[in-house]
Amino acid sequence: MFIAEDLTGPMTEPILIDDLTFAYDTHDVLNGLSLRVPAGSITALLGGNGAGKSTTLSTLLGFTRARSGRVEVCGMDPATDPDAVRRRIAYLPENVALYEHLTAVENADYLLALSGERQGHDAITAALAAAGLQDQAWHQRLGGFSKGMRQKVAIAVALLRRVPVLLLDEPTSGLDPRATADFSQLLLQVRERGTAILMVTHDLLSAADIADRIAFLEAGRVAHEVRADGPERFDVRALHARFQLGGDRLAA
Amino acid sequence: MGLFRYELRLLLRQRLTVGALALLALLTVAALAMGMAEVARQRAAIAAIPAAQAEDIGAVAHYVDHTRDAGSAAYYSFHPTWDAPAPLAFAALGMRDVSPYILRVRALGLEAQIYDGDTFNPELALPGRFDFAFVLVFLAPLFVIALFHDLRSAEREAGRQRMLDALPNGGRALWRRRTLLRFLLTWSAIGIPFGIAAAFAGVAVAPILIVLALVAAYLLFWIALAALVGRLRWSSVANAAALAAAWLVLVLIVPTLCNVAINAAIPVNQGAEIAMAQREAVNGAWDVPREATMRRFYATHPEWADSAPLGPEFHYKWYLAFHENGDESVAPAVRAYRQGLEARDAAARALGWVLPSVGVQALLTRIARTDLTAQLAYQDRIRAFHHRLRTFYYGYLFRDRPFGKTDFDRAPRFDDRDRG
Numbered sequence: 001m002f003i004a005e006d007l008t009g010p011m012t013e014p015i016l017i018d019d020l021t022f023a024y025d026t027h028d029v030l031n032g033l034s035l036r037v038p039a040g041s042i043t044a045l046l047g048g049n050g051a052g053k054s055t056t057l058s059t060l061l062g063f064t065r066a067r068s069g070r071v072e073v074c075g076m077d078p079a080t081d082p083d084a085v086r087r088r089i090a091y092l093p094e095n096v097a098l099y100e101h102l103t104a105v106e107n108a109d110y111l112l113a114l115s116g117e118r119q120g121h122d123a124i125t126a127a128l129a130a131a132g133l134q135d136q137a138w139h140q141r142l143g144g145f146s147k148g149m150r151q152k153v154a155i156a157v158a159l160l161r162r163v164p165v166l167l168l169d170e171p172t173s174g175l176d177p178r179a180t181a182d183f184s185q186l187l188l189q190v191r192e193r194g195t196a197i198l199m200v201t202h203d204l205l206s207a208a209d210i211a212d213r214i215a216f217l218e219a220g221r222v223a224h225e226v227r228a229d230g231p232e233r234f235d236v237r238a239l240h241a242r243f244q245l246g247g248d249r250l251a252a
Numbered sequence: 253m254g255l256f257r258y259e260l261r262l263l264l265r266q267r268l269t270v271g272a273l274a275l276l277a278l279l280t281v282a283a284l285a286m287g288m289a290e291v292a293r294q295r296a297a298i299a300a301i302p303a304a305q306a307e308d309i310g311a312v313a314h315y316v317d318h319t320r321d322a323g324s325a326a327y328y329s330f331h332p333t334w335d336a337p338a339p340l341a342f343a344a345l346g347m348r349d350v351s352p353y354i355l356r357v358r359a360l361g362l363e364a365q366i367y368d369g370d371t372f373n374p375e376l377a378l379p380g381r382f383d384f385a386f387v388l389v390f391l392a393p394l395f396v397i398a399l400f401h402d403l404r405s406a407e408r409e410a411g412r413q414r415m416l417d418a419l420p421n422g423g424r425a426l427w428r429r430r431t432l433l434r435f436l437l438t439w440s441a442i443g444i445p446f447g448i449a450a451a452f453a454g455v456a457v458a459p460i461l462i463v464l465a466l467v468a469a470y471l472l473f474w475i476a477l478a479a480l481v482g483r484l485r486w487s488s489v490a491n492a493a494a495l496a497a498a499w500l501v502l503v504l505i506v507p508t509l510c511n512v513a514i515n516a517a518i519p520v521n522q523g524a525e526i527a528m529a530q531r532e533a534v535n536g537a538w539d540v541p542r543e544a545t546m547r548r549f550y551a552t553h554p555e556w557a558d559s560a561p562l563g564p565e566f567h568y569k570w571y572l573a574f575h576e577n578g579d580e581s582v583a584p585a586v587r588a589y590r591q592g593l594e595a596r597d598a599a600a601r602a603l604g605w606v607l608p609s610v611g612v613q614a615l616l617t618r619i620a621r622t623d624l625t626a627q628l629a630y631q632d633r634i635r636a637f638h639h640r641l642r643t644f645y646y647g648y649l650f651r652d653r654p655f656g657k658t659d660f661d662r663a664p665r666f667d668d669r670d671r672g
Contacts, residue, residue, distance in 0.1 A: 061418050083420050091418035097411035101265035102258070110258045116421045118254065154415075167418075 013038050014088070014164045014196040015060065020069035021220075022055055029055045030066070031220030035198075037213075039164060042187060042197040044207035047217030053200040056217070057167050060198070061091060074164055087115070090158030094170040096150040100143040104128060104153050107142060111157045119160050127156035130189070132182055148179035155186055159193075166190060168199040172206045184210045208234040259433045269399065276395045277441040279387050284449040287342035287383040291453075294353055298334045301354065305332050313657040322648030322655035323568020330356035333637055333666040335630040338621035339455040343446065343463065344385035344613070346622030355634060359645045361575035362638045363582050364530040366631060367523035384446060385616045388467060389609050390503055392442060393474045397495040399434045400478035402488035403427065409488060435468075435475055442467050459619050466615060473608045503609045510607070514599045520592030526585050533581045537574035549573035552580060559650035569649040576642065590628065597624045633668070640664040 015037035022030040030052045037043045047053050058064040059071055062082030071078055078085040098107045108124045128138055131152040142150060151171065158166055168187075172180045180203070187210055191197055201207050207214055214234065216224040228234060263269050309329060316325045335353045357365050404427065407413045416426060443464050450460045481494050537545055542562055550557040553576075562570055604611025617623035644664055648655045 061414075063414075063417065086418055087420040089418065091415060093411060093414050095411045096415070099262060099412075101262055106258070106261070110255075110262075111419065113255050113258065114416070114421065114426060115419045 014074045015043075015198055016070070016072040017056070017060075018070040020056075020059065020071060021067045022052075022059060022064060023067055029220055030059070030069075033069070033217070033221050035215055035222055037165075037196045037198050039196050040191055040194045041212040042191050042199060042210055043213045043215060044211035045198060045200045045215050045217055046202065046204060046207060051217040052220045053217055054169065057091070057169055057198075057200060060165075060167060061086065061089065088163050089165045089167055090154075090161055090163045091167045092151065092154050092158070092169065092171060094173055096147065096154045098142050098145075098150055098153060101141060103139045103141050104133060104145075104149075105138050107153055108157050108160065111154075112160055115161060117161050123160060124156070127159045128153065130159055131156040132186055146179070147174050148176075148183065151175075151183060152186070155190065158195075159190065162193075164195060166195050166197045168197065168201075170201055170203075171199060172201060172203045180206050204240055205236065208236045208239060214239065255429060256433060259430055263433065263437070272395055272398045273437055273441050276387075276392065276438065277445060279391060280384065280442050280445045283382055283384045283387040284342065284445055286381075287345060288449060288453065290345060290349075290381075290383075291337045291342040294337055294348070297354060298336055301332045301334060305330075309660050313660055316655060316660075317657035320654040320656060321568070322645055322653065322659075323571065325655045325660070326359040326568060326572060326645040326649070329660070329663075330358055331637075331641055331663065331666065332356045333630075333634045334668055335626070335633075336668045338626075339453050340450065340459055340463070340620040341622050342449065342453055342620075343383065344616040344620040344622055345381050345383050346385070346617035346620060347624060347627045348622045349381045351627050353630075357634065357638055357641070359572060359638070359641045361530050361534055361578045362635065363579050363586055364527040364534070366634060367527040367530075384449075385613055385620075388442060388470060388616070389613050392438070392467075392471060393499050393503060393609075394496075395441075396438060396471055396474040396478060397492060397499065399438060400431070400475055401481070401491040401495050403430060403434070403478070404482045405486065405488040405491055408485075431475065431479070435471060438471055439464075439468055442471075462619060463616065466612060470608055470612045502607065506607060507603075507610050510603050510610070511600075514596050514603075518592055518595045518599065520596065521585065521589060523589060526582050526589060529585060530578045530582045533578035534575055537577065540574070542570050545570060545574045545577060548577050553646075556646060556650040560652060567649075569646070572642070572645065572649065593624060593628070633666075637664065637666045 013036045015035070017033055017035040020030050020033040021028070029050075033052065033056065035043070035045070035056070045053050045056065055064060059066055060073055060078055062078035062085055065079045073085045074088045076085050076088075099110065102110060105121065105124055105128070108128065109118070109121075112118050112124075125135070125138055129135065133149060133152040133156065137145070137149060142153070145153075171187075172183060175183060184206055187197060187199075191210075191212075199207065199211065204214075211228065213225065213227045215222045218224075226234065226239065312325065312328045315328070333355050335348075337348065337353070341348060355365065402409075404413070407416060446463065446467070447460060450463070477498060478491070478495055481491050481498075484491075486494070546562065556569075559569065600610060601614050604614045614623065618625070641664055644662070647653070648659070
């Protein structure tokens with residue numbers, strides 16, 4: 001069991017969002033969102049379309065500037081110091097589209113070089129292995145890779161970068177159950193390294209499977225927040241009902 | 253260097269990119285080869301002049317030696333002039349493609365000889381022969397569009413944009429690096445073949461560097477335009493369409509419209525009209541009293557006024573005098589024609605400051621000495637030579653000195669080194 005509230009301070013809570021508001025023109029997207037993701041934990045952010053999940057990620061990455069409120073990543077404001085924040089974040093978009101003309105090793109090496117964090121070939125292959133990519137695929141171009149395989153390459157890059165924060169946007173969308181299970185295992189390994197993981201998802205089952213905390217986003221704010229509790233972790237049936245209710249409300 | 257290597261690898265593993273660069277290099281090489289072949293052909297024609305001239309004069313000399321008549325010598329002998337191509341002419345054939353680079357003149361009326369085949373004067377950067385200038389001005393922008401239209405949009409459409417943006421140091425440095433690499437490859441596809449060809453042709457270092465800088469500047473203009481369109485965040489297809497439209501407008505439509513506008517604003521008669529007017533003046537002179545013709549001639553050439561009076565029989569000094577009178581009668585038209593051409597050329601060059609395609613074409617032909625200025629300078633050299641030729645024959649005709657076979661050896665010879 002993981003008690004998030006026991007951890008305090010910027011490094012123990014690498015992601016800190018407090019009373020955040022954001023609007024596109026006159027349309028409010030985030031409306032008093034507050035969220036904390038402690039180090040070594042996985043927080044799943046669920047919500048219907050337009051609930052503000054992607055905007056939350058964009059704000060953490062410094063792509064959008066909040067109208068009001070407080071956002072900190074490892075104690076730094078993404079709006080004022082985006083590059084320093086991005087040095088501490090690994091981000092996996094919904095569709096991990098890497099470079100099809102490069103091999104898995106080359107992709108990892110290239111992305112690390114782009115980040116200014118190059119590492120040796122052995123370290124890269126070790127990370128790919130740790131991410132669960134079979135060694136036959138290391139030197140194959142990504143053209144024929146499945147989404148799961150591409151995600152493993154991206155996770156390997158995150159592992160190599162040793163960033164304290166991992167942001168995931170719909171990571172299990174389009175993955176088959178086996179790949180979803182593999183990915184979940186991988187995330188748990190990353191969590192064990194002390195990484196704070198924020199996962200935006202529609203997939204309640206996989207969220208319930210690995211998350212330490214699930215936040216339901218509704219109309220731009222966290223409407224419900226539940227924590228893993230006991231060996232059963234979450235009551236998925238109850239969560240599903242709650243999630244459906246939130247989705248209906250949003251859809252309405 | 254590691255990142256550049258990766259960017260290069262990414263580029264070179266894309267068949268379309270490699271194909272486009274290879275095609276551009278191939279077109280450049282083909283254009284250079286064709287330009288060099290054309291210049292070699294012109295040089296060979298010029299090199300063949302002395303032998304052909306010796307043969308021609310030999311045939312005339314036999315007859316002249318028999319008659320001892322300087323008038324026959326002047327009438328039947330042609331004297332060659334030529335405009336040897338500058339070392340860089342192969343890169344931009346310019347006016348050499350449409351105006352004569354060899355002109356054989358007689359000591360008769362000159363203007364008709366100069367303007368005999370002059371029916372049009374393309375002053376602006378209209379599509380011309382397939383040469384290096386054509387590849388650079390007309391085709392290179394299309395390759396820039398092919399390589400740069402999706403520089404950012406391709407990443408967006410592939411779903412990588414947000415991931416790249418989320419990387420530290422990924423932002424501007426990435427796009428700068430990619431732009432620089434594509435620019436260097438495009439520039440190399442054009443510049444390296446040109447540099448080799450220019451060195452092979454014996455072009456001095458300075459003009460080579462100027463042309464290479466010009467290539468870079470022109471490519472950068474199109475790259476900047478592609479970057480500007482890219483900032484609008486349209487799709488790759490929309491970017492390509494917008495840039496293709498810009499190419500059509502900036503390279504074809506506007507220069508053509510400006511050409512029409514300049515021609516309308518600065519009316520210039522055809523050179524052939526001068527030739528016609530001179531011929532009519534000469535033909536009309538047969539009906540003019542010979543004394544009147546000679547009076548007019550002596551008025552402008554008093555150095556021959558003490559020549560013996562004409563008798564009733566035909567004399568070539570009268571014939572040549574009315575030819576020269578004919579030239580003088582069209583002199584104002586010649587001046588106006590030249591001024592008109594120069595004014596059009598100046599207007600086209602001024603346009604080059606705002607229209608890169610026109611400016612690059614004009615600058616290339618200027619450096620290659622194949623522009624209107626070079627053509628007019630050649631005409632000036634022809635006129636100077638023709639003046640010496642006339643004076644030479646007048647020395648025999650107006651002093652009634654016999655002209656023999658060996659006198660041809662004393663005739664002035666055209667020297668192309670007398671460049672303006």
